[in-house]
Amino acid sequence: MSESKVFIILQHNEDARPFAEAFEQENPEAVFKYDQPGMIRIENIGELKITEEVVSELAGRDVDLQELHLVLVSLSGCVDEDDDYFKVSWN
Amino acid sequence: MAKKLNMRKRYELLTRGLGWEPTYQPKEKVFPQESYEGIKIVDWDKWEDPFRLTAEAYWKYQAEKDKKLYAIIDSFAQNNGHLNLTNASYINALKIFIQGVSPLEYGAHRGFANLARQFSGEGAQIACQMQSIDELRHVQTQIHTLSHYNKHFTGLHDPFHMHDRVWYLSVPKSYFDDARSAGPFEFMTSISFAFEYILTNLLFVPFMSGAAHNGDMATVTFGFSAQSDESRHMTLGLEIIKFIVEQHEDNLEIVQGWIDKHFWRAYRVLGLVSAMQDYMLPDSPMSWKEAWDIYFVDNCGALFKDLGRYGLRMPKFHEQATEESEHLSHQIYTVLYQFSHAAAFQTEVPSKEKMDWLSEKYPNTFDKYYRPRWEMYAQMEKEGKRYFNAGLPQVCQTCQVPMCFTDISKGNPMELSYRVSEFNGDKFHTCSDGCKSIFDHEPEKYAHAWIPPHQIFQGNCGGAEMPDVLKYYHFNEDDSGEYKGSADDNSWKAAHHNSNDDNDIKESA
Numbered sequence: 281m282s283e284s285k286v287f288i289i290l291q292h293n294e295d296a297r298p299f300a301e302a303f304e305q306e307n308p309e310a311v312f313k314y315d316q317p318g319m320i321r322i323e324n325i326g327e328l329k330i331t332e333e334v335v336s337e338l339a340g341r342d343v344d345l346q347e348l349h350l351v352l353v354s355l356s357g358c359v360d361e362d363d364d365y366f367k368v369s370w371n
Numbered sequence: 372m373a374k375k376l377n378m379r380k381r382y383e384l385l386t387r388g389l390g391w392e393p394t395y396q397p398k399e400k401v402f403p404q405e406s407y408e409g410i411k412i413v414d415w416d417k418w419e420d421p422f423r424l425t426a427e428a429y430w431k432y433q434a435e436k437d438k439k440l441y442a443i444i445d446s447f448a449q450n451n452g453h454l455n456l457t458n459a460s461y462i463n464a465l466k467i468f469i470q471g472v473s474p475l476e477y478g479a480h481r482g483f484a485n486l487a488r489q490f491s492g493e494g495a496q497i498a499c500q501m502q503s504i505d506e507l508r509h510v511q512t513q514i515h516t517l518s519h520y521n522k523h524f525t526g527l528h529d530p531f532h533m534h535d536r537v538w539y540l541s542v543p544k545s546y547f548d549d550a551r552s553a554g555p556f557e558f559m560t561s562i563s564f565a566f567e568y569i570l571t572n573l574l575f576v577p578f579m580s581g582a583a584h585n586g587d588m589a590t591v592t593f594g595f596s597a598q599s600d601e602s603r604h605m606t607l608g609l610e611i612i613k614f615i616v617e618q619h620e621d622n623l624e625i626v627q628g629w630i631d632k633h634f635w636r637a638y639r640v641l642g643l644v645s646a647m648q649d650y651m652l653p654d655s656p657m658s659w660k661e662a663w664d665i666y667f668v669d670n671c672g673a674l675f676k677d678l679g680r681y682g683l684r685m686p687k688f689h690e691q692a693t694e695e696s697e698h699l700s701h702q703i704y705t706v707l708y709q710f711s712h713a714a715a716f717q718t719e720v721p722s723k724e725k726m727d728w729l730s731e732k733y734p735n736t737f738d739k740y741y742r743p744r745w746e747m748y749a750q751m752e753k754e755g756k757r758y759f760n761a762g763l764p765q766v767c768q769t770c771q772v773p774m775c776f777t778d779i780s781k782g783n784p785m786e787l788s789y790r791v792s793e794f795n796g797d798k799f800h801t802c803s804d805g806c807k808s809i810f811d812h813e814p815e816k817y818a819h820a821w822i823p824p825h826q827i828f829q830g831n832c833g834g835a836e837m838p839d840v841l842k843y844y845h846f847n848e849d850d851s852g853e854y855k856g857s858a859d860d861n862s863w864k865a866a867h868h869n870s871n872d873d874n875d876i877k878e879s880a
Binding site for chain 1: 377378379421422423424428432435436439572575576577579580583584591595598599601602603605606609610656657669670672673674676677680
């Protein structure tokens with residue numbers, strides 16, 4: 281895995297909460313920053329990944345991972361997504 | 372009931388197998404722009420959109436974003452949200468945004484609609500159509516959001532007319548015109564990659580955070596709504612670069628040349644953003660230099676490390692951009708300050724608190740080079756001689772920014788930087804090695820640039836006197852000049868005076 285940093289910035293709101301919590305749970309090394317108003321910045325070395333299962337569990341309903349589009353502010357890295365996971369990484 | 376198809380399958384059905392080989396006309400005639408730039412595409416089917424959105428999902432999520440946004444805009448207007456800003460001087464940043472950036476969104480809408488027509492690959496056609504619609508949504512939501520401010524503040528009434536004519540707006544306009552008058556692959560490299568991927572974070576993220584910091588809920592909301600599309604565009608921009616370079620070995624050198632050129636062009640446009648961020652936000656959450664370090668130095672460092680295996684390297688002159696990051700906003704805002712009598716926004720000498728913040732954020736440069744200048748301007752203002760530059764500035768033939776930059780990369784931060792090229796017996800001036808190198812590569816293109824001061828002198832901008840030109844720009848009397856005592860300043864103070872009335876009366880009694 282690459283040594284470079286990837287990041288995802290989400291809106292800091294209720295719709296983003298299950299996604300942010302899933303990033304926290306599924307990427308224990310990830311760093312969360314709240315220093316810019318309105319946003320959550322999630323950084324990690326190499327990759328950040330979430331699964332549909334965990335996000336749905338945290339939301340308490342079936343979540344379509346593409347709902348991420350509603351709360352995404354920015355990201356850096358190559359995106360790989362399917363029905364059951366979403367991943368950003370540097371190769 | 373049939374099982375729902377998975378994401379990959381749905382995307383494949385949307386983007387493959389709907390095209391056909393033309394028989395009435397040769398393919399080169401149906402897609403006349405696809406080959407002349409020298410880019411060779413062997414297999415369009417290798418095109419993959421990393422976000423595999425179907426039309427159904429696209430419309431569903433976009434509708435949801437709009438519903439959210441318009442609910443907030445309504446509530447903002449009904450509750451007179453504009454009165455909760457930190458200060459009306461903040462609106463000057465919004466003026467530059469709607470005059471300078473929103474028309475670019477419209478330009479992007481048109482550009483991507485053209486690409487959807489010009490590319491023969493169906494995956495690319497679909498991606499460009501969606502982006503074209505996104506960009507149209509951005510310009511519409513920006514106009515709708517800022518129209519509330521237009522009811523209460525100056526300078527917001529005719530941004531598209533201004534964009535096509537006004538001197539400082541020719542900076543963003545000429546960049547987009549440059550990309551739009553190029554071929555489809557160059558446009559894509561310029562807008563999707565150099566602008567959207569490398570630099571757009573520097574525009575939207577700090578700007579929206581700045582809006583949040585200054586009580587501008589409406590702008591935060593349209594910004595985030597647009598930015599959710601931008602992350603899709605950025606991701607696509609990166610995939611496109613890889614796609615083009617993987618298609619044929621001859622493509623690499625051409626694409627690298629475009630990355631070099633459009634990085635520098637887009638970077639020069641963002642000079643305006645640096646001034647907004649450091650000087651025009653009453654309360655700045657982050658300096659230009661800090662944003663540059665995070666979003667360019669760190670982020671693009673990682674990006675180009677990844678792109679290294681395709682043979683791509685960091686854009687030419689990126690070191691100079693980084694060296695300039697401690698000077699850029701100060702030099703640009705000085706120009707805006709000096710010429711704001713001919714601008715549709717107002718400026719002022721930074722307050723004492725602002726200057727202290729700038730000293731803290733720019734420990735190597737602000738106190739040494741820029742504070743003395745602001746103190747001099749403050750002194751002149753005190754003596755009733757608020758400084759406006761009565762001449763017209765010479766502007767760079769490539770980026771069209773007034774020649775305000777100094778030779779930082781040559782170790783001369785006190786010396787104005789300019790470069791000279793000759794073409795067809797004429798001399799052309801550029802502001803930097805980056806802009807000179809772009810000019811020298813396509814002099815026949817840039818020799819034709821519509822340079823605002825030249826056009827004014829030639830009598831093409833409404834007349835010979837400043838008031839004629841301002842009328843031609845559709846400026847109103849209250850739009851320009853010094854912020855203190857401006858119509859915006861006065862109405863802001865009047866609106867916020869009521870709550871203090873009692874105290875005032877007591878104090879005077």
